[in-house]
Amino acid sequence: MKRIIVFLLCIVLILTGCSGPDEVITDVFSDDEKTTDFVEEEIETFVNEEVTEETTISESDKLLNKQNNSYAMLCYLGLLSEKIISSKDNRLILDEIYSSLINNTNPDKIDERTQAHIDNLTEIIDDYFALSIKRNQLQYMYNQQKADAIKNVLPNPLSILSISSSVDWKRLAGSVMFSVFDAFNNYKSSVDNAENEFLINGWELDAQEREIIQRNRKKTFNYMIDIVQEYELDGKLTLNEDAIKKFVEIVSNDNLDWKIQRLTAEKETYEVFSSYWLELASCYFEKGEYKNCLLCVDKYKELDAGIFRKDYDYAKLLPNIIIAIQNVYSGNEYINVVCGFVEDIEKNTDMNDWDVRYFAAQVCIDLYVKTNNAMYLNKAYELILNNVTELVIEQKKLNNTYLEDIKEATINEPDLRFLSEDEQKLAKKEYKEEKKRIEIYNKQLKENRKTELSPVYEPLILNCDLLFALAEKLNIPETEKSRIEGILETDKNGVFLSDVINERYCFSEQSDSIAIEFNKNEIVIPANLLSQQSSISVYVVVGDDEICYDDWIVTKVDRNKSNDIENFKAVFSSKNIKNQDWLNVSEIVVLVCNGDSEMYESLVFKFKISEYKENFIISDKVVFEAV
Structure with missing residues (x-):
């Protein structure tokens, strides 16, 4: 009887004094096509004066969390270990791996054994190479090429707010995902010059390579054994060296159909390996199988063990994921789903990942065009x-x-003290070859300096164009305009060395009286009106006839023994204009453009002939005067 009473009292307590979690799940796919779940949980805890209920995690749950973390860390470090071996001749990739290990591994997820193994991997990378100025040179070139690729895809940023639907999103995503390896390969196949030779040569490893690789393989295996035993993992789910090597071989194949077939056939082997799902998602995207792509993304997110501070691999794929969403969803459904992935871009990228964030801003602009909600425009502006x-x-x-x-x-x-005779010969040879390349490179630097115009960082130009378009559309207040001009140092003549470009990116008129020199053989222009983007066109007009000369090149930049660009003069010459027959009625128009002539206004200078005298023995006397 007592048991029955207790049982009934329990039922009453449950019905009157407890409330369970309300769980709302929205399916955006059917069961077989499910891509994203939005889950909201509200949990209310009732505490009276006499009883306090505490929620505790069981020991078995703690072990399960540790095991999931261990699987993720094993797979991640195992893949990096294989990447180090397969990328041994590419210092850029090795440097990226090194940075990821040091800066992006979540310290909360690292035990002593894992820390020791990470130390081992970084030591191995240190043994492989010593980075020099080549790294910075290639990184700069990579960003310049990426900005150019994005410019080729997008319409004029000044009009993008009204024609967002005309953006080729797939091409834009491809431009954003233009990798450092693509840039290196492009540079490698470019014109053969001394700078190219210096950057590319000497990337092979020395004779100690084999020993380092063997040490890497042995320590990776020992780490796997220790972790499996420590956390009671299912050894069958862990990836051995052969499995990781096979995965690297599969993903390096260019045949998409073959790759998809191999990856799906190996699902049982790699199902707890998060990189497997990202790779498969990427393959499905390239094949245009967007629903399958998104299903793989869901699987990847399910396996997230939080071992990264920021998930860079996921962030790199996010532009493609968003394109897949655009192809699967429409209307409000698209808007609801895509917003979360735009947030993921911001959460999983650093400030220097300007390209992916630029893509996110474009998506926000697209959302504004679709909804007319200024919130999205403000987000694009912030990015x-x-x-x-x-x-x-x-x-x-x-x-x-x-x-x-x-x-x-x-x-x-080289330090030859502890090397054998053969090793000394090899070291001396390598030193001699590299020294020769450096001498040629330094000579080329000096030669370039003679005609070098001021540099322009293309990614900054690309983002400034969009920033000022957004500022105009949002009609930002004067305080915000002042903040932008402060960032661009407008009151200090601007962050660019070209006054023309600085004036393009300010909110007030700053025109000064400027002049150039023109004669029949050359044009002399103050260097602060020019940049690496500059091009010159000269039109000679006689009545209704017009001839254009656009073959002007820089023959000299005279620095006048100064480090102030205000004192620099650039001299241009044209081969074709030397054949021009001048008449005293000729009118000359000089156009100086810094960048795309369709987007940016050119500087216009007009001249007339103030003195003309024919001479049959020597060349005619022609004197030009500015109009």
Whole structure:
């Protein structure tokens, strides 16, 4: 009887004094096509004066969490270990791996054994190479090429707010995902010059490579054994060296159909390996199988063990994921789903990931066009303003390099004390070859300096164009305009060395009286009106006839023994104009364009012939006067 009474009292307590979690789940796919779940949980805890209920995690749950973390960490470090081996001749990739290990591994997820193994991996990378100025040179070139690729895809940023639907989103995503490896390969196949030779050569490893690889393999295996035993993992779910090596081989194949077939066939082997699902998602995207792509993304997110501070691999794929969402959803459903992935871009990228954040801003602009909700436009503005703030730093570095005396590359002589005779011969040979390349490179630097115009960091230009378009559309207040001009140092003549470009990115008119010199053989222009983007066109007009000369090249930049660009003069010449027959009625129009002539207004200078005298023995006397 007592048991029955207790039972009934329990029922009454449950019905009257407890409330369970309300769980709302929205399915955006059917069961077989489910791509994203939005789950909201509200949990209310009732505490009276006499009884306090505490929610505790069971020991078995704690162990399960540790096991999930261990699987993720094992797979991640195992893949990195194999990448180190397979990328041994590419210092850029090795540097990215090194940075990821040091800066992006979540310390909460690292035990002593894992820390020791990470130390081992970084030591191995240190043994492989010593990075020099080549790294910075290639990174700069990579960002310039990426900005150019994005410019080729997008319409004029000044009009994008009204024609967002015309954006080729897939091409834009491809431009954003233009990798550092693509840039290196492009550079490698470019014109053969001394700078190219210096950057590319000497990337192979020394004779100790085999020993380092074997040490890497042995320590990776020992780490796997220790972790499996410590956390009672299912050894069958862990990836051995052969499985990881096979995965790397599969993903390096260019045949998409073959790759998809192999990956799906190996699902049982790699199902707890998060990188497997990202790779498969990428393959499905490339094949246009967007629903399958999103299903794989769901699987990837389910396996998230939080081992990264920021998930860079996921962030790199997010532009493609968003394109897949655009192809699967429409209307309000698309808007609801895509917003979360735009947030993921911001959460999983750093400030220097300007390209992916630029893509996110474009998506926000698209959402504004679809909804007319200014919230999205403000988000795009925030993303681009942060991009500009970050990219200004690189522009200033370029300015300093341009204005300062040339800093020649150097190389230290090898330490031969502990090397065998054969190793000494090899070290001396490598040193001699690298020294020769550096000498040629330094000579090329000096040669370039003679005709070098001020540098322009293309990613900054790209983002400034969009920032000012957004500022105009949002009609930002004067205080915000002042903040932007402060970032771009408008009151200090601007962050660019070209006054023309600085005036493009300010909110007030700053026109000064400017002049150039023109004669029949050359044009002399103040260097602060020019940049690496500059092009010159000269039109000679006689009545209704017009001839255009656009083959002008820089033949000299005279610095006048100064480090102030205000004192620099650039001299241009044209082969074709030398054949021009001048008449005293000729009119001359000189156009100086800094960048795309369709987007940016050109400087216009007009001249007339003030003195003309024919001479049959020597060349005619022609004197030009500015109009």
